[in-house]
Amino acid sequence: MAGGKHSQLTLLTIGTVILLALVVLTLRLHRLTELPPGLHHDEGTHAVNALQVLQGEHAPFFPENNGREGMIVYAIALMTSFLGRTVLAVRLPTALISAGAVFVLFWLGWILFGRDEHSGRPTPWRGLLIGGTGAGLLAVSLGQTVIGRTALRGSFLPFFLSLSLALLWWAWSHDEQPSSSNDKPTGQSPADHSGQAARLRDYWRIALAGMCAGLLPYTYITARFTPFLFLLFGLSFLLPFVRNGDGKKSGEVSSPPLLFRLIASPSRTEWQKAGIFVLVAGLVAAPMLIHFALNPDHFFLRSSQTWVFDSERNLGNPLGTFLSNLWGYVLAFGFRGDLIWRHNLVGEPVLNLWQALFFWLGVGAAVWHWRTRPAYRLLIFWLALLILPAVLAREITSVPPNTIRMIGAIPAIYLLVAVGLWEAFLFARRRFSQLAEVRAGAAFASLVGLAILVQGAFTYRDYFHRWASAPEIHRYYGTGWTDLIKIANDQPADGSVAFLVPGYLWQYSFEYLYQGEAPVHLVHTAMPDFAHQIESAVKTSASLSQVKVVDWSNDVIWAGDEDQRLAVLFDKYGRYMGTEQYADFQIKNYAEISLDRPWTLYEFLDPLTVNYDGGIALMGLAAGQGIEQQSSQSPLNLKEGNPFWLALQWQTAPELGVDFAVSLRLHDAQGSNVFQRDYVLWKPDHSSTGAGGQTEPFDSLHLTEFPADLPFGDYELRIVVYDTESLKPTVELGVWEAETTIAHLHYTDSK
Template sequence: MLGERTLALLILIVAAYFRLWRLDELPPGFHHDIGVNGLDVMDVLAGARPVFFERNFGREAFFIYLQAALVGAVGFRPMVFNFAGVAMSMLSVALTYRLFRDWFSASVALTGASLYGFSFWAVDIGRLGLRGSSVPAFMLLTILLLARLLRRRSGIGVAIATGIVLGASLYTYLAARLLPVLIAAAVVLAPTRARAAWRSLVVAAIAAAVVFLPLGQYFFEHRAELTRRAFDVSIANPNPDIEGTRNTATESLLNTLGMFTVRGDENVRHNVPARPVFTGPWALLFYGGLIVAAWSAPRAWRYRIALTWLALLLVPSALSHESPSMFRTFGAAPIAHLFPVLAIDAIARSWRRGSHVVWGVAAIGILIFAAETHRLYFDEWPRRSDIDLAFDGNLPRLARFVESRGEPILYLSVDRRPPVQVLSPRARDGRWYREESFAVPMARDASGDSLYVSGPGAALPDAAPMMLPGLRDLAPSIGPDGKPDFRAYVWTEADRRAFARDFVAIDAPMGNDFRLVGHRTRRLDAARLDVALLWQPLAPSGPYDLFVHARRGDGSGLGQADRLVWPIDGGPPRDDVLVTRQILEATGTDVAVLEIGVVKRDPLDRARLIGGPIGDVARIMIPP
């Protein structure tokens, strides 16, 4: 018969297998949010030491510093970023066993740790290189230390450690801000013990305040950052910045409550879409465990804190859109997996003569549970058609392509930039602009050929071939879904210079945003006029509507064309111009003048124009 320590070690080994096997390929790609972490890691390795990182709606610092340490030792690879999540996930499995063992029997601790450690929820989030994966470890360790304080089993050292871990937890993720609330509730729920340990609790509170002080000072000086991301996804926000479903308050609450046994997270990055946390017998045992905990709560503090923990850590999902969110509620994952085990424990205690049979059946159930997780994560989930795109699987391939090319001039029309910038040093020196922009940048005086790369859904594949004569389309990379990963084109220096010579110079400033510096007009036939323009960006902010109106000599309109344009907004400065080309239909041969100008578009509603033309409208006379 294997001993408790041996079984605990086996659980950790199996949990490590679940988190490390095929980590270089699952999750696939290099997700945008992890790429943003990568940019911050680059700053840290260059000497920056912020307590809060402001990119991507603002992120707490702990996990990024952990990733920086790993990248500094191993290098910039997607797997290295994800390994930070693995490390925190493994720590949480070990602490789950330790806390449950502190509260209950060895059977409960071993079964609870294995159920949590082998769950799809914990395996999936634990393999992501995102800061939310660090919350359970801090929750578990803080509660474990607090429980020992309240039992007066330790001295000042544990009180200080409790405060340090509590304060440090606030540097992990938004949901960890609920941990001080949970600690306060835990103290209130154990009044007799709290009075006896009040000195240690005061020391812990002081230590937590000292650790939190730098972050607290930052939030005092940057108050908007404290709630910015929480409000962005909150059900109180009528215009949330989300990719999933908008919910009413009632829907968010009901969806969150139903995630355990009815319908789970629909985000494929966090779950097999819509699969609940518990299915089959485990769902029934989960409800049975809730009943056991509620029945036992008046007599035992550990049940009160378990129920409070579960309820409190569901709040981030219950108050946000895209619910249920298994990522935002990940702090509740360890304690959620305790409840089915409490039901098993109640059955075993009520049938004392057959308790070994009960725990034996539970062990078999854990093996089946683990096998199901293995099938789902390593077989079914990776074969989904949407999984590669969900994790930006095309971006590492795009980055490798850019690194393999030698053209000295590089333009990238890619919105999800950070993964490419992290993985491709050359891409950091490229010039970047928005995918939806229908203007194509062109180097004015630089030497060498130009490489244009875009996301598969960008405007570049439609715009560039019609605007840049001689442009060569490179064979695109094809993703697992059978569609192009990205598009790429080469424009030779000779073709670029020949193209530039066709333009008539003009100097028409339009406010502080653009200057029209060149135009070329050609009649294609009796009904159509081809208009190409060169725009020099001055201090643009975008988005813009660059328009051309064709008029007769008497001022009456003949036709118009508009382009949605964003300026170049990333990369080293260079003397670039933007090329636009419009075909004005049904203008006939009596067009006498072109009116050319710039109007701002609403960033939130591109179809809406803001105000009138910026600066003066340029007028170009068209000969008969």
């Protein structure tokens, strides 16, 4: 009979592992080179740091782009050395570690619940069902599928934290568990080994657990809370009101000796184990600790930007903002989802309603038994401490929950769902079922397995169809950049063609993936002396015959007024050869590039002083068509068929706080408004006028094509400056009119 139970358990275990492998490998690895499309700029930053590592620039922490811990960088560097500079090399490490976390969680659940807390006897069915259910739910999680398939450093945290706890639990309880040939080998010492050999193996397991714990600071910022988990859980055994499995308080003699008695009444061996764990963890973490000691600003680099008690984020209401954050994460269990596309199918909660029901049941059971069941106590501490970093962080532009910030608590969350299911199963079995333990367990496991498979089918549909087809995904992951890379890679390598690409954040992805020979220059208006920098970029190739200027669609990648500035420059110093249209951008081609005189956006600025009551002033004007600049002191002679460019110089008051836009209006001789274009005013660093910062004068550039049916004749060019939020115009001081004439135009045909 015992042999039959053992064979059933073995078959079910093997089946569970095979099923987990099929599900998680499908959801994490299927079409990984295609989905997500492109590379998010955070992924690109990781990848560029990986190239630096391959070039010999090593560091435990990389401060670029708000800072990143080094584990993901080194993992991508390793994969790049094998697969080259590809999207797969960037994403495969996190996809594999996300899949591996499923199997580690299965083992951890078995380790934690595979032995009865009261008697010490094996409870393999409980371990299998809780471990298998928790791992299965993690495998089919939609949010973890999205995160696992994206190169986000947070994916490493659940794997190494779960592995460290599993090794620690296994090693510490190993020599206290009786051996049985029918038991699942979850920590039993073989009977034929000497006590000294068994103790040595335990020390090795403790050292491995310490190594995994020491690697946690290299994973993700929220891992900084994990030392509190290890410390508080260990200290909890010393509390006088904590009782062991047979009802005795900590420190009282009980039989059989179990894990919690060992810690509550530590012997020399237990102190040695604790010392080994702390020593190994400290040695492994030492490079990161030394880095932060030498660079304390790096330690607070990201947390200082999201601290919930910062007045800029809580708007003077720290307690209310904290409680609002906390409530947002409570709602993540069944009611509210992450609104960030790279974390989730927007709006889908971490747990659906049926999972949330059993989660709260599991939380209730764990709280009820926290004094007598160490595994339950561990899960409660784990949930509370690793969700706390998320609650303490707040973005001005988003609302909780943020799934990646709570990723350290994800294994505990799914194990608590499994605990709730187990407690419900025990209740139902006692009240309604007369089936034997094995038959009842097998029936329950089959039912839960079927539910997880159904959930997996929904996750497959939601990810590969609903999430993948959302238009926001292509913008979020910058698919235009991968399309541009393919085009640039096809260009000749003789230097006859060069690309100018406006961009600000996305250059990391391009820098990693582009391997062609054609010169590609990433430019933005924050570059000092913009026109001269563009001229210098064009001069880098002696055999240059064509320049391709990329003009992004604003709903894909917003590049401020860089496209306007580049168009003005190349209309002045090159010959327009036509435009190539693509899904996310267009490429304007220019030939006959003139390099015989210095490049400038304008040669001179006509003085013009218009002071507005809104705290902004118009200081000067430059205008022209093509290479010819004209003085606005006399009527501008503009010809049909050529764009008209206008440069305006502005000065804003300190701490303005208002975002302004301009409306350029063309009035005919009768005073009628016959043409109008509106533009938001952006500073060279892509900030609005109300963003604060620099108060020195800045230029805005506007390139305008008149409609084909505009009659020839004389016109007035007038300007209105208005608040983009209220649409209320600001008026000129002393004149008290919103509309100001800034130039006169004479519009004729092109002959």
